[in-house]
Amino acid sequence: MKLAIQFGAGNIGRGFIGKLLSEAGYSVYFADINKAVIQELHDKKEYVVEVVGDNYQEVTVKNVDGVLSTDEKLVELISEAEIITTAVGPNVLRIIAKTVAEGLTARFNSGNREYLNIIACENMIKGSTFLKEEVYNYLEDGVKSYADKYVGFPDSAVDRIVPPMEESDDVLRVRVEEFQEWIVDKTLFKGGIPEINGMQTTDNLMAFVERKLFTLNTGHAITAYLGVLKGYETVKESIEDEEIQKLVVSAMKESGEVLINRYGFDREAHYKYIDKILGRFKNPYLKDEVKRVGREPLRKLGFNDRLIKPLRGTMEYNLKNDNLVYGIAAALLYSNEEDGQSVELQEKISKEGIEEAVREVTCLEDSSQIFKIVKTYEKIS
Numbered sequence: 001m002k003l004a005i006q007f008g009a010g011n012i013g014r015g016f017i018g019k020l021l022s023e024a025g026y027s028v029y030f031a032d033i034n035k036a037v038i039q040e041l042h043d044k045k046e047y048v049v050e051v052v053g054d055n056y057q058e059v060t061v062k063n064v065d066g067v068l069s070t071d072e073k074l075v076e077l078i079s080e081a082e083i084i085t086t087a088v089g090p091n092v093l094r095i096i097a098k099t100v101a102e103g104l105t106a107r108f109n110s111g112n113r114e115y116l117n118i119i120a121c122e123n124m125i126k127g128s129t130f131l132k133e134e135v136y137n138y139l140e141d142g143v144k145s146y147a148d149k150y151v152g153f154p155d156s157a158v159d160r161i162v163p164p165m166e167e168s169d170d171v172l173r174v175r176v177e178e179f180q181e182w183i184v185d186k187t188l189f190k191g192g193i194p195e196i197n198g199m200q201t202t203d204n205l206m207a208f209v210e211r212k213l214f215t216l217n218t219g220h221a222i223t224a225y226l227g228v229l230k231g232y233e234t235v236k237e238s239i240e241d242e243e244i245q246k247l248v249v250s251a252m253k254e255s256g257e258v259l260i261n262r263y264g265f266d267r268e269a270h271y272k273y274i275d276k277i278l279g280r281f282k283n284p285y286l287k288d289e290v291k292r293v294g295r296e297p298l299r300k301l302g303f304n305d306r307l308i309k310p311l312r313g314t315m316e317y318n319l320k321n322d323n324l325v326y327g328i329a330a331a332l333l334y335s336n337e338e339d340g341q342s343v344e345l346q347e348k349i350s351k352e353g354i355e356e357a358v359r360e361v362t363c364l365e366d367s368s369q370i371f372k373i374v375k376t377y378e379k380i381s
Contacts, residue, residue, distance in 0.1 A: 001027040001063065003081045005074075007096050008088035009037045009066060011162040015049050015174035017085050017121050019061050020182065024196040026083065028064045031074050031096075040172050041066030048170070052285030053178030069099065078103020079110055083117055083194055086131070087158075090124040093131045100131070101138030108146045115191025117152040119184060123217075125209055125304070128153040128188070152190030157183045157209045159216060163286050179280055183208045207263040211270075214255035214313070216277055217306035222327030223248050223281060224293035225334050229380070235288040239281040249274065251323035258313030297334045298341040303363040307331060315366060325369075329376040332358065354378070 004026035006018045013030060021028045030041050041047070046062045067074050078084065078100060088096060100118065107116070118135075120127030132153035136144055159181040165174060186193055186201035193201060202208060220235065226247065227238025238244050252274050259265045280286075294300075301307055307328050314321035332349065336342040349357045355374050364370055 001025065002083075003077065004028045005031060005077055005081045005084045007031045007069070007084070007086040008092075009034060009041065010087060011164070011174050011176075012087040012121065012158070012160070014047060014061070014172065015162045015176040016158065016160045016180060017087055017182070018064065019049055019059070020196055020198040021083070021085065022061045022063050023198075024194070026063070029074075029077055030064065030066045031069050032066070033069050035068065037171055038066035038068050044172065047172035047174070050173065050175040051178055052175060053283055055178070056285070069096065074099060075102045075106050079106040079112060081116060082114065083119070085118075086120045086122065086127075088122070090122050090127065090130075093120060093122065093127065094134050097131060097134035098138050101135045101143075104135065104139065104147055104151060105143050108143045113150060115150050115152070117154055117189055117191070117194070119154050119156050121156055121158045121182065123158070125206075125213075126155045128155045150190060152188055154188035155185045155205055157181070157205060157212055159212050161280060161283075161286055161288065163288050164292070175285070177280060177283055177286055179276070181208075181212070204263075207259070207265075210262070210309075211259055211265070211273070213306050214259055214310045215252050215270075215274060216280075218255050218310055218324075218327070219248050219252045219274075219277055220281070220293055221300050221306050222251050222330065224290040225297075225327065225330035227290040228294055228334060228336075229330055232290060235281050235290060235293060236284065236286070238290060239278065245278070247323050247326060249278065251327050252277070254314060254319065254321050254324050255310035257319045258310055258317060261317045261319070262313065291336055291339070294331075294334050294336070295339050296341045297331050297339075297345050298361060301328065301331055301345075301361050308362045308364065311369070312364075315369060325372050325376050326380070328362075328373055329380055332361075332373075332377050333381055 002025060004021045006013050006028055009030035009032035018028050032038055042065055045064060046060055049059045049061055051057050120131045161177045182198060183200045183202055185205040187203050223235050223238050226244045232238040256270045260267055311321055311324050334342055335346055354377055358370050358373050
C-alpha cells in the first residue's frame with residue numbers, strides 16, 4: 001500500500017487531509033508530539049469523522065497509524081513515503097524542517113529515486129515554498145541536487161471549518177463541516193500528480209488563496225469581532241443578527257470587487273460563493289465561538305492578512321471600503337484578557353493612542369485610510 005505521512009494529528013490533519021489521503025488508498029502515518037493521540041492512532045488504526053451540515057454522517061477513517069515527531073522511525077518513514085502533507089500551523093513548519101531534511105538525506109543515501117511531493121496545508125500563503133526553504137537549510141549540496149530533481153513542494157490552499165469538539169473519551173473523533181476545498185499548484189509537482197479525490201489542482205493558485213482570504217477569512221473575522229461587540233458567543237448567533245449580516249456581506253462584496261478587478265472573477269459567481277460562505281457560518285452543528293475566531297487580533301490586522309490586505313486592494317483599484325473599515329475598527333476594539341495579542345493591542349492603544357497604534361499594527365502608510373479607520377473606531381467605541 002502507498003505510504004503517506006501527515007505532520008500534525010490535530011483537527012485539520014485528521015478531519016480533512018488525513019481523511020482524504022486514506023480514502024485515496026494511502027496508508028497514513030500521523031506524526032505529532034501529542035503522545036495520547038499518537039498512541040490511540042497506533043493502537044486503533046482507525047478513527048471517526050463526523051461530517052455535519054444539511055446531512056449528518058459518520059465516516060470511519062482506516063489504514064492509519066501514529067508516530068511521535070521525535071521518534072527515529074519518522075526519518076525512515078520519510079525515506080519511503082510517496083507523499084507528505086502538513087497541518088501543523090505556520091510557526092511549526094520551521095520546527096519540522098530538520099526532521100524532513102533528515103528523511104530526505106536518508107532517502108538519498110538509500111538510493112530511492114521515486115518522486116516525492118511535500119504539501120504544506122496551512123493557513124498561509126506559499127507554505128510549501130516556505131517549508132522548502134527551511135528544509136534546504138539543513139541539506140548538503142548533493143542532497144539539494146537530489147531534492148531539486150525528485151522532491152516537489154507544491155503550494156496549496158485549504159478551506160474547511162473544523163471546530164473544537166466537546167470533551168469526549170474518544171480523543172480521535174473529530175467533527176468537520178460538509179464544505180471542503182484543497183487546491184494545489186499543479187506546476188510544482190515532481191513526477192505525476194497523485195490521484196486524490198478532493199484535491200483540486202490549478203496553475204493560478206494565488207487567485208484561490210486570495211478568494212479564501214478575502215471572503216471566508218475576512219467575513220469570519222468581522223463576524224466574530226462584531227459579535228463580540230454585541231455580546232454574542234458564537235459565529236452562528238452573530239451572523240443571524242440582521243445588522244451584522246448586512247455589514248459582513250457588504251464587506252465581503254467590497255473585498256470581492258478587488259478579486260473581480262485583479263483576477264477577472266465573474267461577479268455573479270462570486271456572489272454565490274459569498275452566499276455559500278454565509279450558509280457555512282449559519283451551520284447549526286458548528287459551535288464556532290467568536291472568541292476563538294477573533295483570537296490573535298495583531299496577526300489578523302497584519303499588512304498581508306485578512307483585514308488589511310483586502311483594504312489595500314480597494315485602495316489599489318479605488319474601490320469603496322466603508323464596511324471593511326468598520327470591520328477593522330471592530331477588530332481594534334477586540335478585548336479578551338485570555339488572549340495575549342488582544343491584551344497587547346489594548347495596551348498599545350492605551351499608551352500610544354489609536355492613530356499611532358493603527359499605523360504601527362497595520363503598517364498602512366496612507367494617512368487618509370488611517371484617519372478613516374480612527375474615526376470609525378471612535379464612532380463605535
